[in-house]
Amino acid sequence: MNEEQRATIAAVRERLRSQPRVRLAALPTPLDDCTRLTAELGGPRILIKRDDLTGLAFGGNKVRQHEYVLGRAVAEGADCLVQGSAAQSNHSRQLAAAGAKLGLETFLLPKLDAHSDPVQGNYLVDHLLGATIIPIGAGESTIAAKAALVDRLRAEGRHPYVTGMGADEALALAAVAYVEALFELVEQMTDPLQLDAIYTASQGSTQAGLLIGCELLGLSTRVVGVSPLGPDHEAHIPLDEVVALVHRAAEILGVTTQIGRDDIELRFDFVGDGYGIPSNDGLDAIALLGRLEGTLLDPIYTGKAFAGLVADIRAGRIDHGKTVVFLHTGGLPALFAYAQPVIGHVRDTRAVSCTNDHD
Numbered sequence: 001m002n003e004e005q006r007a008t009i010a011a012v013r014e015r016l017r018s019q020p021r022v023r024l025a026a027l028p029t030p031l032d033d034c035t036r037l038t039a040e041l042g043g044p045r046i047l048i049k050r051d052d053l054t055g056l057a058f059g060g061n062k063v064r065q066h067e068y069v070l071g072r073a074v075a076e077g078a079d080c081l082v083q084g085s086a087a088q089s090n091h092s093r094q095l096a097a098a099g100a101k102l103g104l105e106t107f108l109l110p111k112l113d114a115h116s117d118p119v120q121g122n123y124l125v126d127h128l129l130g131a132t133i134i135p136i137g138a139g140e141s142t143i144a145a146k147a148a149l150v151d152r153l154r155a156e157g158r159h160p161y162v163t164g165m166g167a168d169e170a171l172a173l174a175a176v177a178y179v180e181a182l183f184e185l186v187e188q189m190t191d192p193l194q195l196d197a198i199y200t201a202s203q204g205s206t207q208a209g210l211l212i213g214c215e216l217l218g219l220s221t222r223v224v225g226v227s228p229l230g231p232d233h234e235a236h237i238p239l240d241e242v243v244a245l246v247h248r249a250a251e252i253l254g255v256t257t258q259i260g261r262d263d264i265e266l267r268f269d270f271v272g273d274g275y276g277i278p279s280n281d282g283l284d285a286i287a288l289l290g291r292l293e294g295t296l297l298d299p300i301y302t303g304k305a306f307a308g309l310v311a312d313i314r315a316g317r318i319d320h321g322k323t324v325v326f327l328h329t330g331g332l333p334a335l336f337a338y339a340q341p342v343i344g345h346v347r348d349t350r351a352v353s354c355t356n357d358h359d
């Protein structure tokens with residue numbers, strides 16, 4: 001890193017000190033060098049930034065993001081938190097854990113589906129974190145259910161803080177957390193100029209923050225977001241809105257940005273059959289990384305994103321002489337809620353040898 005980049009990081013960190021923040025995450029997270037995987041794929045050098053290890057109730061990218069999001073909630077006098085998502089939501093689990101730690105009642109509106117019964121994975125953990133759980137039907141709108149709950153809480157004199165889908169300021173604060181994460185990553189690297197690309201599972205915020213961080217440091221690194229859901233899904237954030245959240249995050253940071261639609265590489269080619277449905281290449285990617293590096297991925301977000309990275313390396317789309325970083329955003333409890341499709345695929349493809357029937 002050069003002096004100008006160091007000065008930029010110091011200046012942005014200084015400005016960030018004025019942002020309300022609560023401490024939740026175990027930082028910095030490790031940066032793993034995947035030498036066996038790199039050798040198997042014939043280059044480039046592959047590093048994994050382990051944001052699955054942010055601590056707090058199985059960790060993940062939201063723990064880092066909630067430091068700023070809930071910092072704002074506390075500063076605004078919130079006395080409870082509201083979030084609605086799939087029953088196996090990682091966001092909900094990490095919010096409930098943060099709410100427990102901060103003493104804020106957390107209302108979760110999980111959408112019931114094939115992975116909410118029997119109770120397993122993230123949904124099981126939610127129940128252990130003291131969250132108030134109000135399930136909604138598969139056909140109901142999460143945004144509408146959240147709005148109705150918020151109205152009721154306000155009528156009762158409560159001060160709810162709403163996160164996730166539709167909560168634009170919280171999404172921008174989540175992006176801010178990933179500008180800082182990009183700085184953390186760059187400081188861990190011996191030669192950030194060799195960083196050809198960063199791949200991550202993305203719904204917008206994390207990728208927005210990484211893009212701003214690269215722009216601030218003058219890095220030409222590609223930031224590739226692999227979406228876990230198609231553009232027709234209720235939780236999809238259209239590109240113009242991602243651009244808007246980039247600009248709002250930059251404003252919070254007190255910096256300018258030139259990032260526009262064309263700079264946001266958000267891919268939908270690894271969604272498979274849809275959100276929450278494991279894909280064959282995602283399950284292959286999980287088995288590959290587990291077998292070669294002893295590192296786990298989840299079937300809904302990171303497995304699919306990693307499949308995108310592996311496919312691009314195999315197709316020669318990443319400079320083999322350079323370095324690529326996979327940002328591991330967590331989500332591992334979902335592995336247990338999807339045990340059947342995961343083990344079925346592993347057995348079918350003989351990716352591991354199962355020597356008995358008792359696993």
Ligand SMILES: Cc1ncc(COP(=O)(O)O)c(C=O)c1O
Nearest residue numbers: 090203204205206301329330331
């Ligand atoms: C494991 C995992 N990865 C990635 C994401 C997407 O994060 P973002 O909304 O910041 O793009 C999520 C969102 O819930 C997630 O649970």
